Structures are given as structure tokens and as C-alpha cells.
Amino acid sequence: MIVYKKASILENTPVGENIFHLSLEFSGWALPGQFYLLKLPFQEPLLARPFSVFELGERSIEFLYQVKGVGTNLLSTMVKREILTLTGPLGNGWPLPEPEKKLALIGGGIGLASLNMLTREINSKNNSKVDLYLGFSKKPFMLESFSKITHRIVVSSEEKNEPFLQGKITEFINPADYDAIYACGPRPMFKALRSMIKNEGNKYNKPIDLLVSLEEKMACGLGSCWGCVVKVKGEYKRVCHDGPVFNAWEVDWDEYS
Amino acid sequence: MDRYLMPGKLTGMSTVSLEVRIGDLFLKNPLIAASGTYGPDSFELIPPSLFGAVCTKAVTLNPVEGNKPPRLFEVKGGLINRIGLQNPGVNQFIGDIYPRYCQYDTPVIINVAGFAVNEYLKVLKILEENIKDSVIYELNISCPNVEKGGMAIAQHLPSLKRLLTKAREITNKPLWVKLPPQGDLNKLLKVSEETLVEAVVIANTYRALVIDKETGEIYIGGLSGPAIKHLTLNLVNQARQLTPLPIIGCGGVGDLESLMQYLKLGARAVQLGTSLFSNPDTPSTIISELTNFLNTKNLNSLHDYLHPPGSFKVIDKREKGVGNLQLGSQKSIKGRVFNARNIIRVKEIKSDEDS
Ligand SMILES: Cc1cc2nc3c(=O)[nH]c(=O)nc-3n(C[C@H](O)[C@H](O)[C@H](O)COP(=O)(O)OP(=O)(O)OC[C@H]3O[C@@H](n4cnc5c(N)ncnc54)[C@H](O)[C@@H]3O)c2cc1C
Ligand SMILES: Cc1cc2nc3c(=O)[nH]c(=O)nc-3n(C[C@H](O)[C@H](O)[C@H](O)COP(=O)(O)O)c2cc1C
Ligand code: FES
Numbered sequence: 186m187i188v189y190k191k192a193s194i195l196e197n198t199p200v201g202e203n204i205f206h207l208s209l210e211f212s213g214w215a216l217p218g219q220f221y222l223l224k225l226p227f228q229e230p231l232l233a234r235p236f237s238v239f240e241l242g243e244r245s246i247e248f249l250y251q252v253k254g255v256g257t258n259l260l261s262t263m264v265k266r267e268i269l270t271l272t273g274p275l276g277n278g279w280p281l282p283e284p285e286k287k288l289a290l291i292g293g294g295i296g297l298a299s300l301n302m303l304t305r306e307i308n309s310k311n312n313s314k315v316d317l318y319l320g321f322s323k324k325p326f327m328l329e330s331f332s333k334i335t336h337r338i339v340v341s342s343e344e345k346n347e348p349f350l351q352g353k354i355t356e357f358i359n360p361a362d363y364d365a366i367y368a369c370g371p372r373p374m375f376k377a378l379r380s381m382i383k384n385e386g387n388k389y390n391k392p393i394d395l396l397v398s399l400e401e402k403m404a405c406g407l408g409s410c411w412g413c414v415v416k417v418k419g420e421y422k423r424v425c426h427d428g429p430v431f432n433a434w435e436v437d438w439d440e441y442s
Numbered sequence: 443m444d445r446y447l448m449p450g451k452l453t454g455m456s457t458v459s460l461e462v463r464i465g466d467l468f469l470k471n472p473l474i475a476a477s478g479t480y481g482p483d484s485f486e487l488i489p490p491s492l493f494g495a496v497c498t499k500a501v502t503l504n505p506v507e508g509n510k511p512p513r514l515f516e517v518k519g520g521l522i523n524r525i526g527l528q529n530p531g532v533n534q535f536i537g538d539i540y541p542r543y544c545q546y547d548t549p550v551i552i553n554v555a556g557f558a559v560n561e562y563l564k565v566l567k568i569l570e571e572n573i574k575d576s577v578i579y580e581l582n583i584s585c586p587n588v589e590k591g592g593m594a595i596a597q598h599l600p601s602l603k604r605l606l607t608k609a610r611e612i613t614n615k616p617l618w619v620k621l622p623p624q625g626d627l628n629k630l631l632k633v634s635e636e637t638l639v640e641a642v643v644i645a646n647t648y649r650a651l652v653i654d655k656e657t658g659e660i661y662i663g664g665l666s667g668p669a670i671k672h673l674t675l676n677l678v679n680q681a682r683q684l685t686p687l688p689i690i691g692c693g694g695v696g697d698l699e700s701l702m703q704y705l706k707l708g709a710r711a712v713q714l715g716t717s718l719f720s721n722p723d724t725p726s727t728i729i730s731e732l733t734n735f736l737n738t739k740n741l742n743s744l745h746d747y748l749h750p751p752g753s754f755k756v757i758d759k760r761e762k763g764v765g766n767l768q769l770g771s772q773k774s775i776k777g778r779v780f781n782a783r784n785i786i787r788v789k790e791i792k793s794d795e796d797s
Contacts, residue, residue, distance in 0.1 A: 186486065187486050187487045188487075189487055189722045189723060224720065224721070228519075228668075229518070229519075230516060231516055231519070231520065231521065231667060231668070231716070231719075231720050232516050232521065232719055232720055233719075233720070270721075272487070272722060401511065401512075402512065402514045402515075402516075403514070404479075404514050404521060404523070404716075404719045405479065405484065405718070405719050406719075407483050407484045407486075407487060408481070408483030408484075409478075409479065409480055409481040409482075409483050409484045409499070410478060410479055410514075410523070410525070410719070411478075411499075411508060411513070411525050411528045412513045412514040412523060412525060413513075413514070414508070414511055414513065414528070415511070420507075421507060421508055421511075421528060426483055440510065440511075
């Protein structure tokens with residue numbers, strides 16, 4: 186059930202350069218990869234902003250966000266006990282992989298927010314084998330949190346950041362090792378992945394599934410305004426309702442540039 | 443308590459009628475969900491039962507792909523959208539979308555759009571043949587972000603006249619016209635009066651320009667939200683002086699104050715769109731605040747507040763849809779059948795005979 190509910194800030198702290206960890210007092214639910222709209226208690230910005238659920242506790246919900254523009258700037262100045270309004274959970278979320286499948290999860294920058302619950306969920310319930318790849322342009326963040334839920338992490342940074350690998354994360358993946366790749370991050374990362382995987386099967390000569398979580402500006406977040414569309418199989422689909430997770434081989438990437 | 447008159451949230455409060463009359467039909471409250479901002483996928487969070495009526499997204503004859511993204515730009519005080527009428531066409535609307543509205547009692551307004559007069563008319567015919575419920579048609583001649591049709595029809599009065607005249611021949615159901623905010627209001631209203639539409643919706647979004655910060659691209663779309671409220675209030679005020687047709691105000695309604703401002707200027711009801719995005723609780727908040735307000739004034743109905751006994755004003759025009767303002771006629775109409783329609787038709791005919 187989708188709710189629209191107030192939540193008070195428990196914690197809103199920087200965890201990296203322009204990256205904040207926001208924790209709210211909230212009893213809610215969400216599947217991995219789903220998101221909530223967060224509305225600030227001010228007239229501007231007028232619209233709520235979408236954020237993936239990073240973690241869900243019994244009485245709390247957590248988000249990770251990068252400061253980008255008006256909304257996230259304001260959000261970063263908010264303190265404990267201030268109130269936000271949440272709408273959600275929204276969107277389809279990541280499908281759990283079939284058991285025994287070998288899976289790579291790839292998070293580019295703040296895109297890792299959408300993979301935390303999924304990693305934990307797969308490791309605790311599902312016996313597929315999952316490797317996590319996290320790529321950062323600058324200093325890596327939130328690794329401690331991920332290291333609690335998986336030991337199979339590859340981390341890279343485009344800047345020199347010992348002890349991490351240096352370069353784009355896509356340089357360190359061998360797609361042929363996997364049955365499926367789930368990715369969330371900036372558009373150039375999707376492009377790199379597609380060109381690496383395209384037309385190639387994995388080492389068992391099976392096609393590799395590539396699922397991506399896409400971002401678009403939103404108004405309703407519910408599927409009614411048709412503002413947040415991407416072209417999928419020749420038709421405009423709503424990121425908030427039909428996505429945000431889409432089969433990358435069905436997305437019209439020439440449109441989504 | 444009458445479930446139809448009061449949203450569930452208000453159970454326990456004293457019953458106040460928020461009913462309004464538009465032409466010859468009654469709505470249980472003056473809030474209408476505006477076209478394109480609300481639909482079946484909103485029902486779970488914002489139930490149709492909160493509204494006096496709900497309007498569908500624009501329906502066209504053939505499927506429309508819509509504009510290439512980006513489609514949304516938030517600007518100071520508002521939202522510029524350029525959706526481009528994306529919809530699956532009238533047949534799929536009838537098969538897949540309309541049935542989702544039928545599970546609720548709330549009256550449905552079907553927003554009809556097209557790229558030429560004949561397209562609007564074909565859509566109406568198909569709807570008439572397939573939908574037997576009492577729906578309301580809202581002719582959208584004011585979409586600012588498609589190249590043909592939409593606002594172009596409003597700018598060519600002979601086309602508009604042909605559209606409205608023929609539409610009236612096709613259907614007996616209430617026909618509303620959603621006018622553009624830009625254009626000769628007086629002429630648009632005269633054509634609407636002459637062609638016997640039941641009500642005018644004033645107005646749609648305002649054609650506006652935005653420069654994408656990231657790419658420098660220029661986009662044209664429709665501006666909605668708080669930024670347009672005072673512009674549209676002005677149009678409603680002008681229209682009130684120009685026409686006896688019932689007016690539905692639409693632009694920037696987001697709280698009780700804005701509703702009351704529109705009603706004060708003579709609108710019979712309002713539509714709200716953008717405020718459903720910024721706060722999905724808007725309709726339930728307005729309804730409960732309005733109910734409280736009337737309670738504190740010891741009034742039993744919104745009607746008594748708007749037309750206190752003694753201030754009865756007759757708008758004496760004989761066209762259809764312009765009946766006498768009826769004092770104290772609190773018909774609570776349940777379900778999808780607007781019994782009031784017949785009652786008032788009879789009255790209108792009577793007053794014709796009288797003269
Ligand atoms: C399903 C989904 C999940 C998301 N999850 C996260 C998350 O977990 N953490 C996080 O930091 N960000 C996430 N985003 C992106 C986040 O919503 C935007 O960064 C945010 O809305 C920017 O708001 P702003 O007011 O700061 O920026 P604005 O001032 O509105 O714009 C600043 C810049 O951000 C871009 N932008 C604005 N809205 C969006 C948007 N909805 N998606 C992408 N870019 C946008 C603009 O084009 C512009 O370049 C997610 C987006 C979607 C669609
Ligand atoms: C995303 C979006 C889509 C819209 N689609 C339609 C439409 O299909 N048909 C129509 O007549 N108006 C459409 N409108 C206009 C609204 O119905 C309404 O007239 C306008 O938004 C002004 O009201 P508001 O300020 O309360 O939003 C749309 C508005 C928005 C924001
Ligand atoms: S934000 Fe309205 S349809 Fe996605």
C-alpha cells in the first residue's frame with residue numbers, strides 16, 4: 186500500500202563529499218529498488234523528490250543522497266526532529282534473481298543506494314551468488330555498511346584512493362562470469378556496460394540479463410502524469426510506475442542520452 | 443452519515459452539505475481532480491471518493507505517443523509540463539482505463555482532445571456508443587503543448603463553433619468546455635453560450651517557455667500551480683461578468699483559501715492538479731477545513747454560506763444549462779445517476795413556458 190506520511194529526521198549527516206545519510210523515524214515498507222518521494226516542509230521546491238530506499242528498520246527508513254540542486258541543498262541543511270513527508274513505496278524494484286544464478290550488482294556513485302537492501306536480501310534468502318561492484322569518481326563512501334552484508338565487493342575510484350582500484354568500475358568486471366547484471370548509476374556507466382555485454386553471451390553461452398534502474402524528474406510519482414517517461418520497446422513508459430528497473434535491452438538508449 | 447456526502451476521514455463530525463450545482467447536475471463537493479494530473483494509478487493514495495468529480499487524462503481518437511522527454515520542469519512557484527497528450531486512444535480508454543473508474547461512485551468527466559474538429563467528434567461518438575453511464579464530457583480546446591489542435595481550435599472561432607455545435611448534436615450528456623487562458627475570453631464565452639454547453643472550465647495551463655539548465659535547450663510547455671492562481675482568478679472574475687454559464691475555476695488551487703477565492707468570484711467548483719503532486723492530502727485537507735469552517739459558522743451547507751437567505755439571485759437566461767439558482771435544494775444524489783438533471787430540466791422548461 187502506498188502511503189503519504191510525515192516522518193521526523195533522526196539523523197542527516199555527511200558520509201562523503203556532498204553525500205548525506207538521512208535516517209527518518211518511520212514505520213514503512215519497501216522492496217529492494219523501490220523509492221519514496223520526499224517532500225520538504227517548504228513552499229519551494231514545490232515538488233517532492235524521488236530517492237531509493239537505502240535501508241529499512243522496524244521504526245526507521247534510511248536514504249543516501251547526493252547534493253545536486255535546490256531540493257537536496259535544502260535537505261542537507263535540515264536537522265534532527267525536522268519533518269519531511271514521504272510518499273511510497275513506489276516503483277517496481279529489483280526482481281530477486283533465480284536461485285543458483287550468478288549475479289553482479291553494479292553501483293556507480295550514489296547509485297549504490299538502490300543496491301543495499303537487494304544485496305542483503307539476496308545474501309540472506311536467496312542462494313544465488315552475488316558480487317558487488319561499487320565505482321566512485323572520488324572518495325568511496327558507505328563501504329562499511331556494505332561490508333557488513335557481503336564479502337564479495339570490488340571497489341574502484343577514478344581518483345587515486347588507496348587501497349582501492351583506480352579507474353572506472355566497468356573496467357574491472359568480466360561480464361562473461363555472470364548470468365545477470367543489475368546496475369544503478371550514471372548514464373555513461375550504462376553505456377559502457379551495454380557495449381561490453383552486447384551480443385556476447387556469458388561463459389556458458391547464455392545471454393546475459395542486464396537490468397538497470399533509471400532516473401527521470403517526477404511530478405506525481407504514481408503513474409498518472411506521464412512526466413517521467415523513457416522509451417522502452419518503442420513506447421514511452423513511466424519510470425515511477427513501470428520502472429525504475431527496466432530490461433536494458435528493451436530501453437531505447439538513443440533517446441535516453 | 444451519508445458516505446457520498448462526506449469523505450470517510452471526517453466520520454464523527456457533524457454533517458454539512460458541501461454540495462454544489464453545475465448547470466443541472468449536483469456534485470457532492472466543489473473539488474474536481476484536474477485532467478492529466480490524476481488517474482487510476484492515483485486511486486490508492488487519493489481515492490476518487492474525496493472529490494465531487496474526477497476528470498480523466500485527455501482521450502484522443504488514435505494513440506498519441508507524446509513528446510520526447512524532458513517533459514517536466516519545476517520553476518519558481520509552478521510546474522511547466524510538455525507531456526504532449528500521450529494516451530492510448532479512445533478504444534483502449536474504453537476497454538482498459540474507463541472500467542477502473544467505474545468501481546467508484548464519483549462522477550467521471552472525460553477530457554476529450556484532438557488534432558482536428560472531426561477527431562473530437564469521432565471520439566465523442568465512440569464514447570457515446572460505448573459508455574452508457576452518466577459521464578460528463580470536457581472538451582479540451584486548450585492544450586498548449588501540441589502543435590495542432592488543442593489551443594489552435596480555440597484560436598479559430600468558426601472551428602470552435604462547429605466543434606461545439608456538432609458535439610451538442612452528438613450527446614445529451616453534460617458538455618463542458620475547457621478554455622485556454624490566452625485568447626479572446628469574451629468571444630470564447632459567447633460561442634460556448636450559443637452552442638449550449640453546460641459549463642466552462644477556466645482555464646488550462648499557460649503557454650510558457652523554459653530553458654533547460656543542463657543543455658541550454660529551449661522548451662515550450664504549460665505552466666500550472668501556485669504561479670498561475672492570480673492570473674486565473676482574474677479570468678474567472680472577467681468571465682463571471684461576461685456570461686451566465688456556470689464556471690469551474692482551474693489554476694493553482696491548493697488550499698481552502700484558494701477554493702473560497704474562486705467561489706467568491708462566482709465559480710461553482712474548482713479543479714485542482716499540481717497541488718495533488720505537491721501534497722496528495724490537499725483534497726482531504728480542504729474538505730475537512732471547509733466542513734470545520736461551516737460548522738463554526740453554524741451553517742448546514744456550503745450553499746447557505748455562498749448564498750445566504752435573502753441574497754437569492756436569479757440569472758435569467760433561457761439557454762440550456764443556465765437554470766435558476768435554486769435555494770435550499772439540497773438533493774443528495776447517490777451513485778452515478780444524476781436525478782437532479784431531470785428535475786431541473788422540467789423546471790427550466792416551465793420557466794420557458796411562463797414567459
Ligand atoms: C527512482 C529514483 C531514485 C533515485 N534515488 C536517488 C538516491 O537514492 N539518492 C540520490 O541522491 N538521488 C536519487 N535520485 C535522483 C534524485 O531524485 C535527484 O538528484 C533529485 O531529485 C535532485 O533534486 P534537487 O532539487 O536537488 O535538484 P534540481 O534542482 O531539481 O536539479 C538539479 C539537477 O538534478 C537533476 N535531477 C532533478 N530531478 C532528478 C531526478 N528525479 N532524477 C535524476 N536527476 C534529477 C536535474 O536535471 C539537474 O541536473 C533518484 C531518482 C529517481 C528517479
Ligand atoms: C502533468 C500535467 C498534465 C496535464 N494534462 C492535461 C490534459 O491531458 N488535458 C487537460 O485538459 N489539461 C491537462 N493539464 C492541465 C490541468 O488539468 C490543469 O488545467 C492545470 O494544471 C492548471 O491547474 P493546477 O494549477 O491546479 O495544476 C495537465 C497539467 C499537468 C500539470
Ligand atoms: S511522475 Fe507522474 S507518471 Fe511518473
